[in-house]
Amino acid sequence: MKTIHINISLLLFLWTISINSIYADGILNFNVGESPTQTYPNQGITLFGCNGTQYKTDIAWDRRNQIIGNIPYGPRKNQNQKPYFLAKYYVASPPAFLDPNIKSDPHIGLVTPDRFTFKGERPAQIIDLDYQILEPTPLIEIPVNFQYISNSLPSCEEQGVTSLPINTECDDFPWISGGLGASGIGELAHTQKKHKQGKNTEKDLQSSSAFLPIQKSKLTGEPNKPLNCQVTLLDDVVLEHKVYFDTESGLTKTINLTEYYKASKTMNLVCLPRSENDIPMGCKAPLN
Numbered sequence: 001m002k003t004i005h006i007n008i009s010l011l012l013f014l015w016t017i018s019i020n021s022i023y024a025d026g027i028l029n030f031n032v033g034e035s036p037t038q039t040y041p042n043q044g045i046t047l048f049g050c051n052g053t054q055y056k057t058d059i060a061w062d063r064r065n066q067i068i069g070n071i072p073y074g075p076r077k078n079q080n081q082k083p084y085f086l087a088k089y090y091v092a093s094p095p096a097f098l099d100p101n102i103k104s105d106p107h108i109g110l111v112t113p114d115r116f117t118f119k120g121e122r123p124a125q126i127i128d129l130d131y132q133i134l135e136p137t138p139l140i141e142i143p144v145n146f147q148y149i150s151n152s153l154p155s156c157e158e159q160g161v162t163s164l165p166i167n168t169e170c171d172d173f174p175w176i177s178g179g180l181g182a183s184g185i186g187e188l189a190h191t192q193k194k195h196k197q198g199k200n201t202e203k204d205l206q207s208s209s210a211f212l213p214i215q216k217s218k219l220t221g222e223p224n225k226p227l228n229c230q231v232t233l234l235d236d237v238v239l240e241h242k243v244y245f246d247t248e249s250g251l252t253k254t255i256n257l258t259e260y261y262k263a264s265k266t267m268n269l270v271c272l273p274r275s276e277n278d279i280p281m282g283c284k285a286p287l288n
Contacts, residue, residue: 025069
């Protein structure tokens with residue numbers, strides 16, 4: 001009996017090693033073009049995965065085959081013991097500015113692909129960044145409300161949803177070569193800032209916004225024409241909730257950002273709890 005017990009323990013140990021090896025962390029291979037500003041420091045990259053997973057790193061300009069390892073991959077459970085699988089990621093790279101302290105005329109980059117799904121035993125993904133394709137374009141802020149209450153439902157903030165990725169697509173975004181159209185990944189995030197009132201009092205303020213590109217006038221050089229852009233909520237990586245915009249026409253995951261700007265409207269978010277068995281596609285194991 002003693003020998004049998006040792007053999008079973010050994011088999012369990014080997015099985016555990018085998019399972020862990022299947023879900024090794026992922027690898028990214030970045031190919032990055034020249035800096036649009038020539039003086040800007042390393043460029044930041046953020047990956048958005050299931051259940052609020054964010055992976056942040058910096059990469060160098062004008063360098064190919066930059067290897068970033070240890071990207072989380074494999075099965076997990078959240079604090080409520082709901083299972084999910086980390087495999088799908090959205091990739092965001094922020095605008096680059098001529099001067100970190102001067103936010104005018106930002107350069108918007110193209111990330112290819114801007115989303116991917118890891119597969120296999122040792123998953124890897126190639127990602128290209130190019131900031132020399134699109135024309136520098138000013139950005140204006142469109143407010144977002146995570147504290148919005150609809151039909152007596154708790155707000156997204158009250159339900160613990162304070163961040164999610166979005167896809168912004170503009171069909172008339174100008175290319176330097178004369179082409180039109182671009183899209184990219186961003187983030188809606190509910191943040192708090194300190195604001196002084198009087199000498200010794202500070203008050204927390206909530207600040208959330210999305211960005212709308214706007215073209216400059218060829219005559220005056222002043223921003224005067226917002227691009228035609230729509231924004232889609234990427235809640236397939238939000239494990240516990242479905243997230244919507246609350247509009248006059250009802251709940252929707254996509255809105256025209258330009259129309260919101262022209263009407264001076266705020267994007268109101270509504271979060272609906274998912275059932276225990278509702279695992280969104282971005283939180284499921286990939287199909288081989």
